[in-house]
Amino acid sequence: MTVSVLESEVAREPSYCFQASVDNVGPQIVGGKGVRIDVEKDGKIYQNILDGITGAAVGALGWKDEEIFEVVNKAVRESTYSYAPLISNKASEELAKFYIDNSPKGVFSAALWLTSGSESNENALRIIRQYYLERGLPEKVKLISRENSYHGFTLGALGISSNPRVEPYKPYIMDQESVALKMPCAYTYRFKKDSETEEGYAQRLLDILEKKILDNGPEKVAAVIVETLPGSSLGTTPPPKGYLKGIRHLCNKYDIIFYLDEVMCGTGRSNPNGKLNCWENFLDASEGPDIQTVGKTLGSGYVTIAGVLIGPKIKEAFVNGSNSINGGNTYSSHEFSCAVALGVQKKIARENLTANIFEMGNLLAAKLRQRLVPEDNIVGDVRGVGGFQSVEFVKNKETKEVFDPKLNIITRFKNICFENGLIIMGMPSNPDGSCGDRAIFAPSFIVTEADINEMVDIFVRSVNDFSKTLRQEGAW
Numbered sequence: 001m002t003v004s005v006l007e008s009e010v011a012r013e014p015s016y017c018f019q020a021s022v023d024n025v026g027p028q029i030v031g032g033k034g035v036r037i038d039v040e041k042d043g044k045i046y047q048n049i050l051d052g053i054t055g056a057a058v059g060a061l062g063w064k065d066e067e068i069f070e071v072v073n074k075a076v077r078e079s080t081y082s083y084a085p086l087i088s089n090k091a092s093e094e095l096a097k098f099y100i101d102n103s104p105k106g107v108f109s110a111a112l113w114l115t116s117g118s119e120s121n122e123n124a125l126r127i128i129r130q131y132y133l134e135r136g137l138p139e140k141v142k143l144i145s146r147e148n149s150y151h152g153f154t155l156g157a158l159g160i161s162s163n164p165r166v167e168p169y170k171p172y173i174m175d176q177e178s179v180a181l182k183m184p185c186a187y188t189y190r191f192k193k194d195s196e197t198e199e200g201y202a203q204r205l206l207d208i209l210e211k212k213i214l215d216n217g218p219e220k221v222a223a224v225i226v227e228t229l230p231g232s233s234l235g236t237t238p239p240p241k242g243y244l245k246g247i248r249h250l251c252n253k254y255d256i257i258f259y260l261d262e263v264m265c266g267t268g269r270s271n272p273n274g275k276l277n278c279w280e281n282f283l284d285a286s287e288g289p290d291i292q293t294v295g296k297t298l299g300s301g302y303v304t305i306a307g308v309l310i311g312p313k314i315k316e317a318f319v320n321g322s323n324s325i326n327g328g329n330t331y332s333s334h335e336f337s338c339a340v341a342l343g344v345q346k347k348i349a350r351e352n353l354t355a356n357i358f359e360m361g362n363l364l365a366a367k368l369r370q371r372l373v374p375e376d377n378i379v380g381d382v383r384g385v386g387g388f389q390s391v392e393f394v395k396n397k398e399t400k401e402v403f404d405p406k407l408n409i410i411t412r413f414k415n416i417c418f419e420n421g422l423i424i425m426g427m428p429s430n431p432d433g434s435c436g437d438r439a440i441f442a443p444s445f446i447v448t449e450a451d452i453n454e455m456v457d458i459f460v461r462s463v464n465d466f467s468k469t470l471r472q473e474g475a476w
Helices: 066-078 090-101 117-134 155-159 167-172 198-216 243-254 312-319 335-350 353-372 409-420 449-473
Strands: 004-007 028-033 036-041 044-051 110-114 142-146 180-183 221-227 257-262 291-294 306-310 379-385 388-393 425-427 438-441
Touching: 028 044, 044 449, 066 335, 090 110, 090 306, 090 335, 110 117, 110 335, 117 155, 117 221, 117 257, 117 291, 117 306, 117 312, 142 198, 155 167, 180 198, 198 221, 198 243, 221 243, 243 257, 335 353, 353 379, 353 388, 353 449, 388 409, 409 425, 409 438, 409 449
Parallel strands: 142 180, 142 221, 221 257, 257 291
Antiparallel strands: 004 044, 028 036, 036 044, 110 306, 291 306, 379 388, 388 438, 425 438
């Protein structure tokens, strides 16, 4: 299907929303169907743009799904708002049971539903704090997360994150020297030594983590926090072999919460078993996390919903302690949102769409790798799992040198892809050279092989054209 461009009948106006470029409306979505969207930009409407990222890895069923319209209609007619911490509702219970039943047996025993990934990570931190208070261990407060990580844009989530977006807010976030500690990221493409095996690299990282635990005192360390498959922070770099298993072992050894953030990579986007959790690629059921945050594809963009999944040992500590949680969020476990999300998840399960996106995402990566990595262009690496894939751009394929951030590489490339009919997510290189510019794919679960072939064709053409332009400019 070709992209058509129409002159917009809507006059351009200043923006009244405080976001992005504050005085500029910028591109606006004006329609969509399936895996394609229509975007108004600079006075023109671009129709049938292939959606390779679904906003921020949110889409599962694509846009304007007729069955979900009926789910939404039924939910809004049957739902009545209540403040869930005081008066709960059946939809939130049913959604929690669905997620627990579709995860490996015994890993999760409860869930809290919220409105965003950031809010989920905020609540996970609060739950961890109360967990240790319930156990009479108030000194266990230190958190260990990773360099080059992203867990959200609220202040607590920023505190456990580490990326250039965090720096301006450091005066307001947790102390990252004594409370929100950092360990090295797991980034095989860039940081595994040539002399190391993948397992050897994982062990080196685990040795660093164990030393940090011991140096800070196991009796003071509360949780180890990891994105199972990082998204915007590093560009979907899978954990090296044995890495997550090793973290699970250390958490067991030192009585520490094993906390996985699967807000972007989870809820079916990267599951090898036709189910929900990304970590099932790397861990057995007996090694699952103690707490896990989820979001994005949970409601497929039809409702604003995310969540925290609670493991048995955490729930038991509450039940055997105060058996209560003080306070809550206004829209937590919102009946309408939970009902719609449950309808979304039931359709995904019925049509086996998590299996489809796993297959199609891996096909996308294989085709991109074959057509780009060996060729003379700016692509250094193609990586990911299932429906969450990334392409990293480098100035030099041998040294993996990144482009100067001042060149604005990824923004320029995103615009080229858009003009060619494809939407992707783009993240710029880190100023310290620790990560290159990267293009990220997270298409809808309904994507077909024909759609994948079209994405690949557009992306490869865009890479080749941009590589030629950079060479002509002397930037590459």
